[in-house]
Structures are given as structure tokens and as C-alpha cells.
Amino acid sequence: MRSPLLLLALACLPLSATAVEYIGGETAAPPTLEPVQYSRDIRPLLSERCFVCHGPDVSTRKAKLRLDTFEFATAERESGPAIVPGNAEDSELWRRITHADPDERMPPAKAHKAGFSEGQLALVQRWIDAGAKYEKHWAFVPPVAAAVPRSAGAPRANPIDAFVEQKLAVAGLEPAPEAEPELLLRRLLLDLTGLPPTLDELNQFATDFARDPEAAWSRWVRRIFEEEPYVSRYAEHMASPWMDAARYADTSGIHTDAGRQIWPWRDWVLEAYRSNKPFDEFLTEQLAGDLLPDATQANLIASGFNRNHVTTDEGGAIDEEYLAEYAVDRVNTTGSVFLGLTMGCARCHDHKFDPVTQKDYYRFFAFFDSNEEPGLYSQEASPNRAFEPFIEVPTDAQVAQRQENAAALEAVRARLDSPSSADLAELATFRAQLPAELGLVWMEAQVTSATSQGGADLAVLEDGSVLASGANPATDVHELVLSTDEVGITALQLDVLGDASFMNGAPGRADNGNAVLTSIDVEAVSRVDPTQRNQVALSWAWADYAQDNDDYGILQAFKTRANTGWAIAGHTDGAERSALFTADEAFGFEGGTDLHVRLGYESIWAAHVFGHVRIGLGSLPQEASARLPLAHGGWYSVGPFNLDSATGAYAAEFGPESDTTFAPDLDFTPPTGPALRWMYRSDFKDGAVMPLTSGTNVSYVGKEIWSPEARSLEVSLGSDDGFALYVNGEEVAAREVPRGAAPDQDRVRIELAAGRNSIVLKVVNTGGEGGFYFKALEADDTLLPDLVAAVLAPTWRADPGALDMRIQHAWRLARSPEYRATLAEESDLVAAAAALEASIPRTMVMRDRAEPRPTFVLARGEYDKADPERPVEPGPPAFLGGALPEGRRATRLDLAHWLTDPENPLVARVAVNRIWQQLFGTGLVATGDNFGLQGAWPSHPELLDWLAVRFIESGWDTRALITSIVGSDTYRRSSVPPARAREVDPADALLASYPAHRLTGEAIRDGALFASGLLVEKLGGPSVKPYQPAGMWQEVAMRQSNTRVFERGIGDDLWRRSVYTYWKRAAPPPSLLTFDAPTRETCELMRATTNTPLQALVLWNDEQFVEAARALGERAWIDAGGDTDTALIDIVRRCTSRTVDAGELALLRATLHDLTLSFEAAPEDARALLGVGEAPSMLAMSASSVTAPSDAERAALTLVASAALNLHATITQR
């Protein structure tokens, strides 16, 4: 987005208008009187036409000829030297560029390069004849302050004027007079704060200016730098272009374009401008804040400059590739922003124009490729994550709160952990009595055999447990035979034990200590008559623990679903587990039984086998079974089945009603779109309202419930809207009702069979939110699930303590109101702590690896083509001079010191030029992003160098630099160019007048908010989401993107300054984009300034601007006490700082009148227009006694104010 017009400007030095020929970095022929200068006049001509083949890049060099240095160009060759100093006619170069034969003439036609014009040839000839003197490129030589020119007239107080007026004098141009005071103040405030003046400020300034212009001016400049709110506004305005330069954004840019936190870095920049941090420190902290000795938190935050680049989270991306890309981005950004160099060109080969070699490039790269970061980032649900490495940036209050929470939690947990002795005694009694109370008897049994289908060795140990060793196949089935003489057996206890021979001693034999039991199968065989055998039907199960990342509950061991089972999470804490199974009918043969227990381990997870088990048998009378809690499976859902309308929704059947399997491969077909399937829902819980998809649709949720015996159960339901309930495929209850879901809206009694039951709840949503509630209301004397542990036979686990604690917890929960209250207190504290942690800002920082990654030159710049023959150490480009410390590896901090060395030829010039560009719209070097050989020649080289030297001498003081520029007459000139300047220098490169230029999108929006009184001023903080058209994020985002849905901010967020607007790279703020904001994917130093119809549409129709227009009209009306003319004058003055003349007032008045009539004729239109935007009416809030205007008048005022916000004079700096 370069602007060749600006380049054009530079070519127009003392020339006639017809001689304009300017392409890229070329200048046109200078006047014949001036001596030819290589850098300015000749080098651009040769660079454009010759250097690609005869320049520094050896790989593309032709005919072994090099023309970019005196030594090479004048070297002897077969055909004679290319250049014979002092004699163009004898020079081969001259012969070839003037050759009559097109095949001989250079540059060759196939190079697609322009030939030399006659004027250019004359220049080359004169240069060779004068000795072909080569000079080093101006920008690569340290700046030296030239003597301030002495003008013919009165000596100039400000040297800037002396430099500028000298050039004007050479061109024979008179400067424009000083601008009118009101425009002067507007110019200063817009340039330094990004906001136009208020009416009071304009009036005050006019008075002061009339008394003493100079004093009034300097007082205002001082005020802006020293007083609030101006200092903060200054910071916000100056930070804005730095965000482009540093490619700051709130999302990662690639693939899911994930949200990420780095706004504390943006706030660091604001503070740096606010406190006028010297530029050398500004640079150093951003490049190497993390490496400073005793780096402060602020230093670390500053290093986030190098983390602002885009990152990927695309699943297939390759780490190394993106690590290289990140380092490349840092090199290119640092090169552009601080050095004004296009380093990127040397990534694949030596630079074609600048003396940057590929090796230089990778030496620079080596500073940046050792950050402790992944190339491929993970995807997370939270858009507030900071990408690693990051630091937390808590406020003092948050730190204090964090400590307070921790202390409170510790106290509460201490209370929870110390039950009273009375409680403990009661519990002991309870446990001692429970077996008798239930009539529970544990029985004798001997393991007589243990075999493995897969060939593992199973040994029966003395204690009756079975230990596996030897072969460990991927899947296996273990069969244990228990012999017992008992009858009436109803219970089976399975202890899963650890052993030192397993990974971490955990019970599973898998590599990670985990195991999955996919089936349990029990067969009773009579010892008296082995033909008598029966399969034992297990009807109920309980386990003390199961994994919950998928449906891994104990019920899965009943093999109702393929490919899953009871998973014990042995890879986490390695703890031993216990399970209890019951049968609905007692078993056991008179005369003795051999019980064959087959444990299946046939999951997709290899060798997930229990290594050490013990099985116990018991008897639990029928009455006792009734006290066991129901066993609940995990929730499943299928849907939503979207409907066009709610009509017939209750009658519509999609299939899940009659399904009792929850099989994940069943297809259910919705009215449109692909088939739907049951999905496991780990997020669904009983006893709370669970959300379902909103809209007009039908959703199904369901689960299995296993009952120890046939049982009648009351369930409590809620639904949004109505529901139907199916038990084992049969409808048992239904209700058609429009409502939102709440707990306990309906109660239904259902009959459960012994063993497995399926429960399906169909929820019909007729629009809006959806949801359901489900709770099984068990009998009062039912044991809580955790208390089932007390039913177990004393287990053989190495550490039964965990089970004891579980029993204690459940028992206290059931008996002690105080315990329940303390638990609630604990969970509140945990939630508060989690909320606090989530609210603590985090920001991305640089953090070097302990061992730097070795860096090599990458052939053709490709990440996987590291050239082992060409290792490099970090270092800056050699041609720029300067030294690094020797004897150790250089760091980014050394780089920062090298950059800020006063001898560095580029850094101060580039920085000074950027400030000039900000104040005048164009830099003294028009190509502010390229100071290399292809860049533009400075319009005022001596002035640039003088400013650069002064900048360094001042201690890199940005405010002092700005003060000196805005103090000049050059800055204060009228933007109306004098007649002769318009002809000779239409682009105003010589600064005969102040160059008018359009404001940035940010300044246009902020100015509208400020003029209308809506702007909410608050320095810093997380980014905000003001108005934007609907759907712009969804349209481009992936489904799993956490920045897919744009949620507009509320309240103040709508009216903050634009520097705080949330920046999503894949879809940047549309109105700013329309006004030429870049996407912030790469460093951008020069925004284009276009003028398009889409810009007019934004100013007319963007909700933000319509609302601002309404507020501006209302505000002016109130201030004017209801006087229409005054209000109209004020509206325009707030926007343009100018008082309209009588003719303009007449236009305004007539339009207001016309529009008022039109809105009177259509009162509903008036109300509709006044309803745009969230801001309340100022008239309603105003305490003044002004007669309120009618709706028609207000609407008309809104459109007139909108016109004012649209004026060229409003959106232009002039």
C-alpha cells in the first residue's frame, strides 16, 4: 500500500513540471548546474536496470560483471573496463546502454526493464566523465548534523524552518502564511491527541492567541504533554500506529484464529508514551526486556513485542516449519520497524539491492529463533488464553485477593478434615452395625484355578488373590474359578490391586498403569453334577472410581456397548480400586459350586489388563438390596432435530424414542441435513438444569439405570418446553407446555425392572433457549452411593484409608448439617478462586531456551533445508558497522545496544522520519519502510540528519522532538497552497504549505464519538467489541474457533477509543478496514489513504456513526438552549473547528427545515431513526430546562449532524 504520489513529490525538486519521471526509487534529472551525485542521481538508475544481474547477489550475476562498486566496475575485463573513470566514450557500460542494436543494448528486452531516457543517459555520461565517483548509500553512513542554513532574510528561530525555506528559495517558492488560529489548534490536537478541540478550547485559544500567539502555542504544546486528560489521549493516539508497526492483534491469525491475551503489552506501550520513555529504552525493552538484568514485570511485558506475530494451530502443521516462520517474522519486523530495511529479501538469497547477504539474514535470525515456544499451538476453548510462554499480570488487589482466598480455603478444609470425636464414634458404630443391619454375610471361597486366554501367567497367591506376570498381550480374558460350599450367593466383590511389578505399582498392566475391564461374566457350575450350570445374571454394580473422559463407568463392564468398559484411571494416581456386583437371584448349588468368573480386557487400548485381583463372595438379603442406590450410566444426547415450525413437533418422531441401546452408530434422520447419532455427554449432570440447543427443535437425552431389583421410582423433571419420557422404549409420561426449564416442574413415577433399564427424555423446544432437568428421588433409607463402600468386605487393598475417607465423607454428608454448610462454603471459595484466576490478566512474553537452538543458513529459506555446512552465530548485518561484545554468544540485548548506539546510521533516522510522517502525512523519506537502496531519496536530507542527531543528543526524547517540529513555522502554515507552489510542487514535497491529508479510521471514529460527547475515556484494559454488522466473524471462522461468534460489548465498551477495539485478524473491525487499516498480519509502517464509496457508506450507516450523529444533534440542541441556528453552527464547529459563514448556515437551515417536514410526515421513520444505537437520549438525561425538540426535529438534527460528520473538513487533517 505504498503511495507513489508521495514518491512523485520528491522528484519534483527544482524541475519543470514536464520532467517528471519517477518510478520507484528513481529520481529525475537534476538541474544541469548541480554536480551529479552517485547516490542520488546514478545509483537509482543503475539499481533499477542493472543490479539484478550485475549487483551484489552472486547467484544471479551475469557475465561475472558487477557494477555496484567502483572497484568492480572499473576492473580490467576482456572487452575493457565497464567504466573508465573520466571517459564515458571508452566505457563498455556506456557503449552497451547506448548501443543501436537492440540485441546488444542493455538492459536486454527480456529483462522487462525500462531503458534509459535521454536525460538519464546525459546524467550517466556526465557522471562517468566527472570521474565516476561512487559513494556509500546515504542511509548507511552515520548522520552528521549539517550547519543550519542561513537564510537571506531574517534568521530563523527554528532550524527546521531554515532548512525548509532554503529549499523553497532554491525552487523560487514563497511559503504559505500561517494557518488560522482555530485550524492551528485543531491541527495540533488531532496530531498529538487524535481528537478535535472542544468549543471551549477553541474559544480559549482564540483569546490567548490574540494576546500572544507564541505563548498561547507553547502553552498548549506543554499542556498536551503534561496535563490530563491530554497526556493519556496523546498516549492513545501515538500508540495507534505502533500497533500497526508491531502487528498487534487479539487473535492468533491462522486456522482457528484463536483469541489470545497480549493486551498488557499494548498498555505498556501506552504507558511508555505517557511517561515519554526515551526511545532507546522503548526499543531495548521491546526487543530484549526479558534479558535485562533484574528484569521487572514491565520489562517482561514489553518483550511481548516479539510475540505479536501470527501463530498456527492447524492440526497438520509441522512444528519446525512454523518455528522458522515465527523467527522470520521477528527478523522482518525488527528490520523494518527499527532499521527501515527489507531484510526479508535475503531469506532465500543475498539481497538484490541492499548489501544484506543471506548469511547476514540468518545471523539476525539467530537472535530470534530460540524462544521457548511450540510451532504448533494447541486449541483451547477459552479465547482469553495467553499463548505460552506468558506471564500473569495480576493487580495488587488481585494478589491480595488470591492470598486471602488461599487462607480461607485452608481454614475451611481444616474444618472439613477434623470431624468431631462424637461424629467419629457414631460413624464407627454405624459401620460396625451395618452388615448386621443389612443381613450381609461374606463367604468362604477358594480360587482353584486361574487361566489367561492370551497366555499370561496367573498365579494364585496365598492370600487368595491372583497375580499376572509373563506375557502381556494386547487383549486377554482371565478366567478365575472359585470353589465354595455356600448357597444363596448374591454379591461379588472385586478388588483391583497394585503390585510392585507393575508400572508405578498401579493395578493396570499397561505401559501407563491403566486398565479397562470390558466384560464380566459369571457362571455357576455344580461340583456334584457339572452338567448343572447356570449363567449368573448380574443386575447391579458399583465402583469406587471410574474415568469420566468418556463413558467408562462400571456399568460398561456389562458390555452393553462395544469398545468400552470400566476404566480405572491407573495412569493418574495409580490407586487401587474396588467394585461390587449383585445378582437379582441368589445362586450356588447344594454340594458345592465352582464359580467361573471371566474378566474380559478387550478394549482398543493395548494390554489394559488388571494385574492383581481378588474376588469375594457374599449374600445380601432381598430387603437389603432395596437399600442399595440405583446405578446410573452416563448421559447421552442426540439432536437437535431442527424444525421449520413448532407445529407437529410433539407428534414428530425421529427414532430415539424407541431406542434402548444408545448405540453410537445408529443414524437418526432429521428433516434436513446429515443424520444424527447418540453422543456421550460428560457435561450433563443430574439435579441441575442442563442447557440444550436453542431454536425450534426436538432433542433427546437418555441414559441407562440399573436397579438391584424391580423397583418403583419417582423422578423429578424439568424441560424447555414440553417433554415425553420413555422407559425401556415405552412412553410413560408426556406434557405439552411452553415454558423455560427449571428444577422439579413435573414428577413421574416409573417402574424399573431388575437390572438394566433405559430412560429417554424427549424435549420439544418451540423456540428460544432449551434445557432439561432430571433427578431420581430415591427412598430416604437408601444408602448414598459413597456409603456403599461401607458394605464392602474389609478390602485387601494396601491402603484402605481412601475408602474410609469416602465413607466418612458420605456419612457426614448424610448426617451433619454443619458439614454440608462447610462443604458449600468450600465450593464457593473454590469457585471464587477459579473466577479470580480466570480474571487475572496474562500476557505473552519472550523467554529464551536454556540451550539456544543451533541456527544454520536455510537453503532457499526453507525450514527443512538447513545447510549443515553453514552454521551461524547471532549478529547484525556487517555492512552497518558497530561491534558486539566478543567471547560469548550475542543476545537480543546486545542487538538492542547495537541498534541504539549513536553510530548506528539508521535507527535514529528511521524513528525521526516516522514522527515526521505522523505529523505531516509523509516522511522526509517518503518510503518510511525502506531506507535501503531502492528507497526514496530524502526530500530534505540535511534536515533529516540534523533532527536525527539532535534526537540522539536529547537522550532519544520523543516529546522534545515533537515540540521542536510543531514549534516550527513549517508546521503551522496554512494548508492552502500558494498558487505557484500548486503548479510547481502539487504534491507539496517542499512544504510550502501544510500538506492536508485524510485522518486515520481510528481518528475519524474517535473524533465522531468525542464531538458527540459519547466517547468514554479510560486508559488501558482488555480490548472491547463496539458495533459491527452481524455475521462477519461466523462467515469466515471454523466451527471450533473460539472467536467464531462476535458478541457485541455492552455499555462503555461501545464508546471507547478505537485503539481498544478487539482485533480479530481473519475479520478485522470492518469500518477501520474500510478506512485503510491493515489486517495486522505483518508489520505495516505506511497505511494507504484511499477515498472510496464504501467509506461514505460507513460514515452514513454504521450504527456507531448514526448514534454519534443523534447524540451530536441532541448535545448541540441542549447547549444552544434550543436555538436552532446556534445548534447548527455548533454542530459543524465541533466537527471541523470552523464557524460556518452565512451562506453555509442558510444551507444547513434549509436542509434541517426540509428534513423536519419530511419526518413530520412520517413520524414512525423519525422514531425508527432515533432508536438506532444503545446510547440513551441526552435530552432525557439533561437537567436543563430547554424545550425538548419534537421527534421530527430530533431526527432531522440527527441527519444534519450526520452530514457534518461526513464533511471533508471533518475527516481531513489540514
Added chain:
Amino acid sequence: MTDPIEQRRLLFTRRRFCGLGASGTLGAAGLLGRLSLGSLLTGGIAQAAQPGPHFRPKAKRVIYLHMEGGPSQLDLFDYKPGLRHRFDQDLPESIRDGQRLTGMTSGQSRFPVAPSLFRFSRYPNAQDGAWVSEAMPYTGGVARDLCFIHSMHTDAINHEPAITFFETGSQQTGRPSFGAWASYGLGSMNDNLPAFCVLISQGPGNTQALSERFWGSGFLDGRHQGCKIQSGANPVPFLRDPAGVSRSDRRKMLDLVRDMNQREAERSFDPEIQTRIAQAEMAYRMQMSVPELVDFSDESEETLAMYGPEVKKPGSFAGNCLLARRLAERGVRFVQLFMRGWDAHSNLPKELREQSVLVDQPQAALIRDLEQRGLLEDTIVMWSGEFGRTVYSQGTLTNENYGRDHHPRAFTTWVAGGGFKRGISYGATDDFGYNITENPVSVHDLHATMLNQLGFDHKQLVFRNQGRDFRLTDVGGRVVHELLA
């Protein structure tokens, strides 16, 4: 304005931004009245004159149908009946030949060949027929007009860089997109619409992210940025007047702005003001022309029926194909239409079928419709994903199901109209559809060839940025003359 210098200056300025070098004979008012939005969008005061074509163009416009996610060439156009016998066999290492894998299949221990489950039929074309899968019967029906390139290849293996490459000629961000180049090179042919429009359709399959950069202007002037047009009530952001503002109210407000700006121009001699006035007028006209553009009520029943049942559904691929034709008809240079959802890593047969049903009839209708209106001749319709898909299955291979990973080495693209040969197939792949065996065509080659049809030597359509000449084809590309009529 009697000052001759002033007049000359203003004219000079206007000429520059209008790219209307020869309009000097018109009076200032007439000139202003004739300015087109397109020229204003693409010209500009701060922009060097349009380069214009280097030679007589064969094509005036492009419709770029980007199948985002990478459709499977093996299940659509690259017919490999021999694979039936290789079901579930490992892809020979000699074929895979050290090919780079994405992180998604690099952990896979074997690469079982998944023959397409789709039946193919031979449709008549200018050669011995084109094999097209049963998933796209309508497309097969227009095979006489299509130029299939079975030997496309690209450099990138993941979506983000591959799409960026296909749209901008570079995997890295920051380069102008093809449409922006076309807008920069040729400008617009319409008074009231941008030269480069972008349409997006959401498919039911696995989708990938889009980004402004895919239709961005990079370092070219922001005017060349693609303008997204949505069907429905709000086709262009900010186009619609706020609630309660009638056309005549807007006119009154606009007249006031114009009159005030005119006075400012007289005071300030700022030539930019005339441009601003003209731009506002264009915005006013655009407010009427865009809603007319997206309103299909003037289309015949036959036409609507041809595009299929979804044509009236806002944002559908069918609706966007028709919209693309309407844009082409109105002289828009470049329409970039994205169909999302082709990234079938698993459940490919089902997802591909669902995607195809939505694109097949409409894209064939687009070809027929352009042909019937005499527009196909000078409109290039290009159809492609950012890469193809692997012959081996990603994840479990069964008799009914498989997935396919990204495959940059060989895939099928088709082009119609704009001087491309009709009814031919070009290039070929090996028995596995894995490697190109003849006539490879790179993305740069395709771009160079399309630019050639638009009248440009791709090596000469350059823009100087930061001292270097950049072009759409970077440092590669060759015009594939064999594809051209």
C-alpha cells in the same frame, strides 16, 4: 474556476485517479458525471495509472470457484478403476516416495489404499470422453465445455498456507490476491460495483477457516480488496440506510454535504474534495444497484430451476452461482466464490456426497447459463480445491467408509471459457492418482495462463513494494499454451 493553472491541475489530478487519459475533451462537470465507481474504486489519486493489458485479452473476467478444504479428485474426476483390486493393500513405498505427511497421518502405521466407492461414467467431450463420478452428474453433462487438468500440484500441505498460495501465489501472508491483481491490472467495467467481489457458501462437511487475507489487497491499494457480498437483506456491510431514513432524506443529507464540501473546495484548493463528492454519489448509486443485484425476481423460472432447489436460499452455493453470473454480466472482473466443507478426513463418502449434491447442479447451471448468454466465451470459470486428497485412507478403512488426508502432489482442477480449450483433459497421474506422470501444472502455471487470457504477461504485471517488484506468480509460472484454444 477560471484560473487556467487551477483547471489544469484539477484535470491532471482527475485523469490520474480515473485512469481516463483521453477524457480531456469533456467539461469538468461532464467528466464528473461520467466517473464510474469502478474506476474510482480502482484508480485513485495516490495510485499510479492502471497498467492495463499488455495484449488483446481473450477473457474479460474470472469466476474462481474455490472448493475450500480440498475435494477428493479420486472420488470426483480422476478415475482409477484399477484400484478396486488393491483395496486395503498398503500403498507401495515406491509410490509414496518419501512424501511429506501432515501431522494428522504421520503417526499412521500403514497406508491402505481406499478405492473410490463412487461409480464413474464417461461423458462426451471433444476427446474420447471425460470420466466423472456419480457424485457430479450435472457437471458431467457440461463436460463438453470443461478443460480438466488432472496434473495440478501445489507446494503446501496444510489448508492455511495452501489457500493463501492458491489465492495469492505465495504461502506467506501479505501478498495481494489474484482478484486484487485483476482489479489493479484491469479496473472495473461497471459504474456501480466493485471490480472484485467475494461470495461465501457454507457446506455441510468439515470446514476450514477463511480469512480476509484470501481476498486482500496486500501491498496494493486498499481499493483492490475483494468486497464481500452476502445474499440476503444486507449484501454489503453498511450499505443499507439506517432505519427511518428514506431515499429522499438521504438525498437531502447528501446534497447538504456536497454543497458544503464544494464551498470547502473553493476555499482550500484541495483536489481530493472533488473525488470525495464523486465517491459519495457513487455510494448513493451503489445503494440502489446492489440490492437490485441480489434480487433474483427478474430471473426466469427456467433459469432458477436450472440452478436447482436451493437457488433462493441466501448464501447457498446455488444462489451464489447465480449471483456470480449476475456479477459477471454486470462487468465485475473477478468473482471469488468459496464453497466450504470439503476437508473429509473421515466419513469421506458421506461428506463428499452431501457437498457434491449442493455444488453439482448449480455449477453446471452456471456454465450453461453463461454459455446461453454469450458470456462464457470471455469469462474464465476456474474450479479447484487448494490441494487434493490421498489415495490411502486416513483412519479406518471399511467397505463403506474411509477418510483421505491432504495431497498436494496431484489433483484435478477444471477450467471453462475464457479461451481455454473446451472438452479436453490434460495431464495424467499414476495408477494410484498419487504422482503426476505427464504435463504437470503448478499453481503459478495456472495463474500465469489465466493472466495470459486476461491480456497480461504475468512477468510484467508487477508492483513495486519496498523496492522489489512483486508479481502474482512470484518467481515461477509458465503459460500452459496446450490448454488454450
